[in-house]
Amino acid sequence: MTDSFWAYVGIAVAVLLVVGGVVLGLLRGRAQGPEPGPEAPQVPGTPGPADADLAPDGAIGTIEHPGEVVDTEPDTTAPPSAPEAAPGVEAPEAPAGRLRRLRARLARSNSSLGRGLLALLAGGRLDEAAWEEVEDTLLAADLGVQASTELVEALRTRVAVEGSTDEAAVRGMLREELLRLVDPSMDRSLADERVDGRPSCILVVGVNGTGKTTTVGKLARVLVAEDKDVVLGAADTFRAAAADQLETWGGRVGVPTVRSDREGADPASVAFDAVAAAAEMEADVVVVDTAGRLQNKVGLMDELGKVKRVIEKRSPVDEVLLVLDATTGQNGLRQAEVFAEVVGITGIVLTKLDGTAKGGIVVAVQRALGVPVKLVGLGEGPDDLAPFDPEAFVDAIVD
Incomplete structure (x- = not known):
């Protein structure tokens, strides 16, 4: 064989060695994974061979910060959100708010009664005719004969004893006597609680x-x-x-x-x-x-x-x-x-x-x-x- 033949064989062997080295390097690089670099994207919560770890309860998680484990499983222990009100259902006004609002309406509807009584009682001329007029006013307000008579007698006695027809004093007397007739001691509660396990x-x-x-x-x-x-x-x-x-x-x-x-x-x-x-x-x-x-x-x-x-x-x-x-x-x-x-x-x-x-x-x-x-x-x-x-x-x- 000529010298040129052996020269070609040597070149071919050298090429094969270089190609084999490159392929082997690529295979080793794929097995080890790429070197981390600033452009390598990271998906939070996605475990991989390099960052897989066990959470304290044994579940697989990702360590995003030293000592902090984020579970990849959904959190089923979170409290449920508050239930929404059913559509179309109204929220009625509380009774306490109603009382404040309704008091003004009561004052308007009964204003003539209150004004009439106070004008008579504080007018300074409480003779027999004036007291009869007070009683007529109470009867017209549907207080009833017996209750009207009682109220007039009580007011006459107090005015005589206290000797005052000052409007503020008369207003106080009228309030006390009317309240006694309305009787705040009566039980006005409703039977709206369960009784003995039944409605x-x-x-x-x-x-x-x-x-x-x-x-x-x-x-x-x-x-x-x-x-x-x-x-x-x-x-x-x-x-x-x-x-x-x-x-x-x-x-x-x-x-x-x-x-x-x-x-x-x-x-x-x-x-x-x-x-x-x-x-x-x-x-x-x-x-x-x-x-x-x-x-x-x-x-x-x-x-x-x-x-x-x-x-x-x-x-x-x-x-x-x-x-x-x-x-x-x-x-x-x-x-x-x-x-x-x-x-x-x-x-x-x-x-x-x-x-x-x-x-x-x-x-x-x-x-x-x-x-x-x-x-x-x-x-x-x-x-x-x-x-x-x-x-x-x-x-x-x-x-």
């Missing part, structure tokens, strides 16, 4: 046209504002729209209504079902609406007694609220007496008290029945029903 039961009754179903809907708002779980019973099955109306009121504040789909259904059966449903739902209180009825209709009053008796087969009736229209004045007292005989009234709801200056009906109805006024309605708004506050009521008259 309390409130039966609402009244004559036609007093706004009874509306009052039940507003009462549900009062109870919801006090954080009560409420169920409504639509036992007025004779007025076509009564159940729909009550269901609408309840739906606005997320309160269920138990009703019959059949017009003219037995109201006692619906009332019974409402009480049973409230027990199953573990509600705090069930409020049963009944059909309005005239007190002189014996058959209807007997039916109302039946509704109460049927409810009592399932649960005691803890409260019977009579809804009265304050504008009817003394005419409403006979209604109240008949209802009390049939179902045993425990409290009065006076509606439309803003439409009259005859605030004395509060005293008259309490005396006639021996039960307190517990709620008053002073407007058409959904939150215009409020617990009755004797001191706020009297202050609204004399201030």
Whole structure:
């Protein structure tokens, strides 16, 4: 072989050695990974062969800072977010706020009574004719004969003893004597708490046209504002729209209504079902609406007694609220007496008290029945029903 042949063989071997070295270097570099550099991207939370580590609980995590381990598994121990209010459900105004707002309305509706009394008493001419005029003013305010006579006698005695007709002094005397007649010692609380592991039961009754179903809907708002779980019973099955109306009121504040789909259904059966449903739902209180009825209709009053008796087969009736229209004045007292005989009234709801200056009906109805006024309605708004506050009521008259 020539010298040139061996020269070509040597060159070929050298080329093979160089290529083999390059390939071997590339393979070793791929196995070891690239050297970290400033341009190497890092994805937080992505473990790799170079940075995999065990978290204290054994889970695989990434060490992003010395001594800090971030779990790659989702955190299931975080507290759940607060539940959102159901769409379309309203938050009723708290009773405390209602009292402040309604006091101003009471003052306007009874302003003529307060002004008239103060003008007479502080006029400096308290002769017999003046005292008769004071009594006439009280009678016109529906205070009632007996209560008016008592108030006049008490004021005459105090004025004679204290010898003062100063307006501030007379105002103080009038306030004290009126408050005594309204009687702040009466228990005006509602039976709205669970009793012996069952919901309390409130039966609402009244004559036609007093706004009874509306009052039940507003009462549900009062109870919801006090954080009560409420169920409504639509036992007025004779007025076509009564159940729909009550269901609408309840739906606005997320309160269920138990009703019959059949017009003219037995109201006692619906009332019974409402009480049973409230027990199953573990509600705090069930409020049963009944059909309005005239007190002189014996058959209807007997039916109302039946509704109460049927409810009592399932649960005691803890409260019977009579809804009265304050504008009817003394005419409403006979209604109240008949209802009390049939179902045993425990409290009065006076509606439309803003439409009259005859605030004395509060005293008259309490005396006639021996039960307190517990709620008053002073407007058409959904939150215009409020617990009755004797001191706020009297202050609204004399201030």
